[in-house]
Amino acid sequence: MLVDGEQGIHSSINSKVDWEALGFRIAPEASCGNEALQRLQESFLLQLIKDEWNSMTVIRERLQQLQLNPLTANDLKLQIAALEIKVPSAKGADSQEWKDLLKLAFQKICRETSAGWKGIYPFRDEFNSAMMYFLVILKSGPEHAHKAQRFIEGLKQSTASNLKLECAAGIGEQVKGLKRLKNAYTSCMLSWNQSPNYREAEGESRQVRELMQFFTPEVERMLARVIENMDMNAFRMHLDALFSSERDAPMFVFTFLALRLLLVFSSVAQKFELGSSAVQKYLWKCQISIADYQSREGIREKIEELALLVMDEVQKIRLSSGRHMIEAVRQDIGEHFCCEQDLSSLAERFHFNETYLSELFKQHVGIPMDDYVTRLRMAEGEQLLQENKLKLTDIAMFTGYSSFTGFCSAFKKYSGKSPKDYRERVVKRHARN
Template sequence: MKVLIADDEIQIRKGLRLKVDWDKEGFEIVEEASNGKEALEKIKNKDIDLVITDMRMPIMDGVELARRCHIEFPHVKIIVLSGYSDFDYVRNSLKQGVRDYLLKPVAPDELEEAIRKIRDEIKDEMAKKAELVRMNQLANLHLQEMQEQYILYLVKEERLQPNIVKERLQQLQLEELLNENAKVQFITVEIREAADPIKLEELMLPFQMVCREIVQEQKGTYLFKDPSYTKMIQFLQIIESDRQTSTRTSQLVKRIQHTINKYLKLDTVIGIGNVVNGLMEYRSGYISSLLAWSHSLLGAKSQVIDQIIPREEVFNFSPDIEKRLTNAIEHADLLVFKENVHSILGGVENQSVLSFSFSANHVLFLLGSLAKKYGIETSNIQNAIWNCQQNIWKLNSQYEVKENLILLAELIIERVRQTRFSNKAIIESVRSYVDLHYASEISLTTLSKLFHINSAHLSETFKHHVGKNFSDYLVHLRMEKATELLKDHQLKIIDIANLVGFSSSGYFSTVFKKHYGQTPVEFRNSMTGNG
């Protein structure tokens, strides 16, 4: 800790140096000054922690120095030295930020006691500051993780509910994604290493950290990780104008490849997706970036694939087609599914490879979403999804791609049939869905429609298998999540209420107190011993 001594008498300054073993007490005298003005100039140029100043000095006295320090350098601690006749004046100076005052002549033990008190105060402040920084970092990391998870949800979910999405984006501080006129582009980044595949596993965390640092420097750019693609990071960037699209994308891609090669010595394969408008087109934009990446050559060689797919081909996979395919799976009708797949992926004259790839990937995404919805992501189904994706990437045979998709659908239909006729299985699927979407508006009615089951039967079956009715289960789940979030003191009660599915902090507090016998504030205080 750095010390400045201010006194117009050089002998007194020398005497103060000799009265205490400064090094032993954790201090270092780095500056001296003969008046307050000189001291103030030196404080501006040096990171001073403690100033010991005489009361009476020419040009600027000790109290004025303390007052100026209190305004300009509030972290600096001040000890004033004074004669007995100045006692009342110095005591009033405590209001100006003076931490202590000592009567002249200063006794060594008094000076030691004073600086030790200052030392402990500085250490305590430093510890609190470090803890605040740590808590802010944890809060930012938690927010960042939730943002990434929700962006992944936006690009993977079959149908988005605008009101819920809007509210959630506001909660997660992603308001700039709400602009329906905002143009967005997805960029897929994969790392490759030819000689040592294990090296990739070891470098995945550094890869993610490097990508996050790049995103922090790029305004309007976000990233997320799709568990389906283990060696990739996905970037989302907002495009402000058509003229800047090419330039901004090119700069970002060059920065990614240069940084990863410089620090990780890895090759990168980058797929650049189409520019899309609004949240409802995120899924198509994301798929287009994966399609671009899928055209890369095998092997460890840095590549950039900028794939421009005509708009009329990208968006010919209508909601009606999705609905027909979904109904075929959920009603266990493989024949109808086959007919629709052949209609989409075959029999169309002059169908481009790009159009075929997009449609096949869209069917695959739909099947994967249904498998996740029903909680039937078995190893067989996961392997079938991977085989489908491999065949779509290779595009050696359109027939093989269609047959693989039909085989996958057959596996999913069989599992859906078992689930639909097994109360235990359907309840586990419902429970898994609720555990994932507890913060959204969920009711038995919406669940019964989603899983094609009578709401009264669902209510009775849920209570039988889970041991409590649906509403009690949902409240209990939300309360458990709330207790976890209450550990983060950076989150306000209204934030926590929103994050666990309550629009009103008052109602949240009422439910919480009924559940735990304490308000959220009382519960938080009891965890820190402040209650």
């Protein structure tokens, strides 16, 4: 099954790649509901790594809505793995199109291979279509030993056999619970940055695990607040402790710290960068270049530069009119409207007094925040209802409602029609046209 919303891309892939020769079959009619669910699942897994989250309850509820219930287990143990194909350089008018097709073929292989394994969830890189990540659920027992390694080795062989391309892989440390997901991701990127010749010794693995114990969600929130408060002196004090010249540690330790700080920067930039994602994209790509630094001083200098870059984005919003701050809040709501967000959590996230935020939002947007969230959900619901193959219960889930009854009630209040009546009207209109 090809997972892409553009019919032109479907046709292009089908016509230009001999999938049967590669051992794959294109389903004649893919389920739009399954495609939409897969896209939402992948998007949310990436959000868990990139964004700031203050409530595990909200995360678990959304995971259940997206049918990712195994990730809500209290005793969850997991790893993150990554695989990137090395696309050869090519010239000519069709070279970029061919590269794009290779990347889509690679993503297809990754998704179909993952589907054959229980407890492995793929998700793509937002800014690098040649990279795929995998969340791997770990269980005890000899049959589950080295699960991530076995999966990645098989996927590398399949990619080499079918696409004739080399890959760079990374496998992170095992962690317990979604609270430590970002540490799992960072250790994966550390491994990937040193691929293919890197072979981690037990002592090095132990040091990485010790670093992960330091980077708790509380420490991350504290560092994010320092950035959001534009307090460079305080941030330098934290860097003094992390990159101390008295600290006798190998270079990979400082690379890990830098990679972990990049995630803090990304979560802040996601909140405050308006009208563009240029800073977010730059920060994300720095995960690749940061490993090129050969000294702790060089890495620290780069981290200070990036901290100032993010603080500048925060300053543009914080020191501007209230309208710009509310635009940042609106942008954040737009990113997360399918998750349960209330005034209290948003006020905490953006350091507002609840009453002041409520009044300021209504002043600039024209409606209360709760009504604004409902409008976003209903607009999404209307769009999904126009796709006649989606189940109404799926649409309720995709728009962030835990129950179909809740969605129906809200939709009827918003549009004056039930979801079923709205869909029937759309279908009849399309039939007449």
